[in-house]
Amino acid sequence: MNPVRALHLPAYAGFFSGQFRKMLAYRTRYVTGIISYLVYVTTYYYLWRAVFLHRAPGAQIAGFTLDQIVTYVAISWIARSAYFNNVDRELAEQVQNGSIAVALSRPVSLQGTVVAGALGEGLFRFCFFTLPIGAVIFLLFPVAPPPSLLHAIAFVLSCALSQVILTHVNFLVGMCAFPLKNIDGVMRMKHYLIEILSGLLLPISLFPDWLQALSSWLPFQAIAFVPSSIWLGHARGGIGWLGDDPTQLIVHGLAVQAAWVAALALLCAFIWRRAARSLSVQGG
Amino acid sequence: MNRNGCKLMRALKIYLALFAQMLKVRLSYRGDFIADLFATAFGGLASLFFVLLFFVPIGDLAGWKKDEILLIVGLSMMSYGLFATVSWNLFEFGDRYIIEGRFDRVLLRPISTWAQILCDQFRIPVLAETVIGVGVVAHSVTNLGLDWSALEWAFVALTVVCGALLYVFVFSILASASFHFEDRVGIAPPVFNVIPFGRWPQEIFPWPIQALLRWVIPFGFVAYYPGTALLGRTGLAGLAIAAPLVTLAFGLLAAFCWRLGVRKYESTGS
Amino acid sequence: MPAVVVTNLVKEFRRFKRREGLAGAFKDLFQRNYQALRAVDGVSFTIEAGERIGYIGPNGAGKSTTIKMLTGILTPTSGEIAALGLSPHRQRKEYVRRIGVVFGQRTQLWWDLAVIESLKLLLQIYEVPKAEGAARLAKLTELLALDEFLHTPVRKLSLGQRMRADLAASLLHGPEMLFLDEPTIGLDLVAKDAIRALLKRVNDELGTTILLTTHDLRDIEALAERVMVIDGGKIVYDGSLDKLRDEAGEEASAEIELLEPASLPELQRALPQVRFTQENPLHLRAVFSKRAIPAAELLSRLVGSLKVADIALPEPSIEEVIRRIYEKTGKSAMVAAKTAAGAAATSPAAGDAPRGRAR
Numbered sequence: 001m002n003p004v005r006a007l008h009l010p011a012y013a014g015f016f017s018g019q020f021r022k023m024l025a026y027r028t029r030y031v032t033g034i035i036s037y038l039v040y041v042t043t044y045y046y047l048w049r050a051v052f053l054h055r056a057p058g059a060q061i062a063g064f065t066l067d068q069i070v071t072y073v074a075i076s077w078i079a080r081s082a083y084f085n086n087v088d089r090e091l092a093e094q095v096q097n098g099s100i101a102v103a104l105s106r107p108v109s110l111q112g113t114v115v116a117g118a119l120g121e122g123l124f125r126f127c128f129f130t131l132p133i134g135a136v137i138f139l140l141f142p143v144a145p146p147p148s149l150l151h152a153i154a155f156v157l158s159c160a161l162s163q164v165i166l167t168h169v170n171f172l173v174g175m176c177a178f179p180l181k182n183i184d185g186v187m188r189m190k191h192y193l194i195e196i197l198s199g200l201l202l203p204i205s206l207f208p209d210w211l212q213a214l215s216s217w218l219p220f221q222a223i224a225f226v227p228s229s230i231w232l233g234h235a236r237g238g239i240g241w242l243g244d245d246p247t248q249l250i251v252h253g254l255a256v257q258a259a260w261v262a263a264l265a266l267l268c269a270f271i272w273r274r275a276a277r278s279l280s281v282q283g284g
Numbered sequence: 285m286n287r288n289g290c291k292l293m294r295a296l297k298i299y300l301a302l303f304a305q306m307l308k309v310r311l312s313y314r315g316d317f318i319a320d321l322f323a324t325a326f327g328g329l330a331s332l333f334f335v336l337l338f339f340v341p342i343g344d345l346a347g348w349k350k351d352e353i354l355l356i357v358g359l360s361m362m363s364y365g366l367f368a369t370v371s372w373n374l375f376e377f378g379d380r381y382i383i384e385g386r387f388d389r390v391l392l393r394p395i396s397t398w399a400q401i402l403c404d405q406f407r408i409p410v411l412a413e414t415v416i417g418v419g420v421v422a423h424s425v426t427n428l429g430l431d432w433s434a435l436e437w438a439f440v441a442l443t444v445v446c447g448a449l450l451y452v453f454v455f456s457i458l459a460s461a462s463f464h465f466e467d468r469v470g471i472a473p474p475v476f477n478v479i480p481f482g483r484w485p486q487e488i489f490p491w492p493i494q495a496l497l498r499w500v501i502p503f504g505f506v507a508y509y510p511g512t513a514l515l516g517r518t519g520l521a522g523l524a525i526a527a528p529l530v531t532l533a534f535g536l537l538a539a540f541c542w543r544l545g546v547r548k549y550e551s552t553g554s
Numbered sequence: 555m556p557a558v559v560v561t562n563l564v565k566e567f568r569r570f571k572r573r574e575g576l577a578g579a580f581k582d583l584f585q586r587n588y589q590a591l592r593a594v595d596g597v598s599f600t601i602e603a604g605e606r607i608g609y610i611g612p613n614g615a616g617k618s619t620t621i622k623m624l625t626g627i628l629t630p631t632s633g634e635i636a637a638l639g640l641s642p643h644r645q646r647k648e649y650v651r652r653i654g655v656v657f658g659q660r661t662q663l664w665w666d667l668a669v670i671e672s673l674k675l676l677l678q679i680y681e682v683p684k685a686e687g688a689a690r691l692a693k694l695t696e697l698l699a700l701d702e703f704l705h706t707p708v709r710k711l712s713l714g715q716r717m718r719a720d721l722a723a724s725l726l727h728g729p730e731m732l733f734l735d736e737p738t739i740g741l742d743l744v745a746k747d748a749i750r751a752l753l754k755r756v757n758d759e760l761g762t763t764i765l766l767t768t769h770d771l772r773d774i775e776a777l778a779e780r781v782m783v784i785d786g787g788k789i790v791y792d793g794s795l796d797k798l799r800d801e802a803g804e805e806a807s808a809e810i811e812l813l814e815p816a817s818l819p820e821l822q823r824a825l826p827q828v829r830f831t832q833e834n835p836l837h838l839r840a841v842f843s844k845r846a847i848p849a850a851e852l853l854s855r856l857v858g859s860l861k862v863a864d865i866a867l868p869e870p871s872i873e874e875v876i877r878r879i880y881e882k883t884g885k886s887a888m889v890a891a892k893t894a895a896g897a898a899a900t901s902p903a904a905g906d907a908p909r910g911r912a913r
Binding site (some may be wrong): 034035040042047049051061160180189196201202206208251 | 316324327331334337345347465470484485488516
């Protein structure tokens with residue numbers, strides 16, 4: 001049997017080409033999106049340079065050298081360009097205009113559809129968004145490569161898991177549209193929470209102890225801190241659950257992510273089932 | 285009163301009536317109002333929290349103490365909160381008014397189109413950011429043991445108003461680009477993302493970025509240069525005096541761009 | 555002095571032309587292809603104060619673009635408009651104070667405000683003196699029966715109610731001219747009649763100049779003394795409705811119901827100046843020129859030679875009339891066909907179709 005046929009590659013190619021053309025139609029958004037990521041990385045790059053300016057060469061802050069923290073910041077933003085999605089907004093719109101009821105009549109689960117869609121979009125974003133952003137950032141800033149090929153592979157896998165975790169978090173936020181009419185406020189709060197607690201702006205190792213402890217009980221650190229730490233090959237600062245051994249880090253990191261995927265998937269399934277029940281009672 | 289004065293008063297009365305009605309509409313969506321309030325307060329505290337977190341491991345930043353940075357952050361937050369009351373329509377201008385065609389209606393009213401856009405969708409809850417900013421500034425002034433007279437506080441007020449206007453003008457210029465290029469999001473997002481640049485000491489950036497933030501996207505004038513002067517730091521403090529002038533210049537530029545855009549306006553076709 | 559003088563008005567739009575295929579889309583990313591589109595192409599006309607004018611033409615002919623230039627929304631590419639002695643786009647604020655505008659497709663009111671609040675706000679914006687404003691508001695409330703929804707937010711109004719509210723809004727400041735773009739689109743018959751009656755009254759009593767575009771030819775029949783027809787950005791007819799009808803009315807048709815089948819070739823031989831078509835054995839259609847044979851003579855001869863159950867002489871519809879104008883001005887039959895189809899597609903209710911439409 002033709003393996004290409006079996007994988008339905010032409011169908012995917014069609015999807016990609018369609019997505020690509022959609023993106024080209026919004027070319028301003030595409031270009032400004034890339035610029036925005038550059039702006040973020042540039043700001044934090046110079047901030048950290050200033051922090052290390054009056055310190056001895058090779059000095060460390062909470063276990064990070066300048067090179068490491070620059071790599072961390074750059075990689076975190078590059079990864080974000082791939083896993084980011086608007087599942088919450090899209091779901092809320094479906095709830096608001098009532099089209100969510102259609103999901104009940106489909107033979108596949110809404111959650112599965114949403115996650116698969118987000119992964120597809122993530123792959124697309126990776127090709128057309130992350131790669132150019134990454135290329136420019138690698139050219140402009142001293143970003144260190146991962147310690148081994150294994151780490152590179154684990155990093156990609158970890159980003160995919162980040163995508164699944166974020167999708168579930170966004171799914172939960174989107175479900176807020178059932179009790180609330182407008183979830184703009186909730187979405188904004190989630191945005192700030194994730195920016196800080198995921199370790200996107202600042203590695204969690206640099207947090208004070210109490211916040212590190214709190215973060216370890218929340219799913220957000222599994223979105224940014226875990227993949228970036230895997231790329232770096234270390235998660236200094238004594239976060240017990242990741243460890244400092246480069247290989248152990250991979251296992252622990254992916255395990256933490258997988259655990260959160262399972263927990264969030266269950267929670268989403270539970271909440272969706274309740275929402276669906278009320279939907280079928282009220283008739284949408 | 286001379287005729288011009290009369291005209292100005294009359295115009296002001298109209299805008300006030302328009303503004304009051306739009307405000308009433310926004311207040312009637314009580315849930316949105318409360319959510320906006322919470323989210324804004326949360327966002328303001330989050331960005332503050334980030335600065336505090338950032339300083340925990342590093343102590344000081346290129347010779348700037350934490351409270352000195354906080355003063356600048358606080359000033360910038362005060363300006364930003366004022367600007368955010370009118371920012372929605374500027375960010376969504378291309379989408380709401382040009383693509384969805386609401387601008388026709390705006391043109392049919394015998395008052396300024398720009399003022400109409402700014403009055404529509406006025407948000408009160410975002411002033412929470414200004415309130416937080418006031419707290420931050422007061423806190424850092426106390427912590428730094430600064431003994432300010434009424435003059436300094438008046439300068440703070442002027443700085444905050446000029447900063448807010450500067451944001452309004454810059455984003456008006458960007459919004460007016462929607463007259464020429466039809467696009468739902470426009471070119472504002474990356475400029476919006478530049479705002480935090482203006483909250484940090486400018487000297488940590490290489491000269492092209494400094495120049496950019498001084499003359500092209502002049503967010504350095506919102507809080508940094510005035511803040512430097514207020515803190516009595518040497519160096520670029522002199523530029524503080526230029527802040528109102530830069531604001532005025534960008535105001536004129538914004539008015540010019542807006543007029544140019546309106547003349548170019550093509551409606552939604554057919 | 556005429557109310558409006560339009561000289562050589564031109565409006566060109568620049569339209570982004572997408573390239574085909576993926577490679578084309580990629581090219582578009584870097585370099586865009588623009589195409590100039592002349593929506594209005596050298597239009598000239600004069601409007602006297604107090605006229606009621608119907609402005610018609612197929613979709614995309616340039617009607618709305620003309621109205622938008624006349625109301626100061628769009629800046630002309632070239633040409634001149636002098637309306638009420640002003641230049642609409644250059645003296646916008648001064649000008650719009652003296653005109654009223656209604657767009658059938660979208661409201662000029664504030665979505666979230668109650669009708670009464672919207673109207674009161676407009677009184678303030680237009681700086682209408684208090685007493686005058688109150689009197690006009692009361693009058694319009696009565697005329698348009700606004701009472702029932704005065705305190706309802708505009709977003710909750712039905713289409714007919716919304717249009718009445720919009721009409722009130724456009725008249726609140728006592729405009730000298732009223733521009734209406736598809737004011738009756740999507741309305742039911744009762745609402746349409748109410749709006750036509752009001753417009754007529756406003757014109758009769760206040761002398762307000764009215765220019766309206768429409769796809770409903772009954773609007774024109776009920777309101778317009780003068781008709782301007784635009785196609786491809788050019789005015790192809792400008793004159794009275796009667797003359798338009800006369801010009802095209804030379805050709806008439808008759809629908810004949812028979813009791814017994816008749817022989818078509820025989821009939822055709824007896825009346826060679828008439829063109830007969832047969833829809834079914836008992837239903838004939840006769841198309842004839844009134845000059846070649848007066849209708850009365852045709853009728854008497856038909857009744858004399860056939861067993862007639864019923865004869866109808868439908869008036870030519872304006873659609874038909876416009877189609878003939880296109881034919882006269884040498885437009886292709888395709889344009890004409892498109893016009894008819896466009897008009898048919900946009901006439902909303904089947905029961906509201908103009909009489910005698912070709913089946």
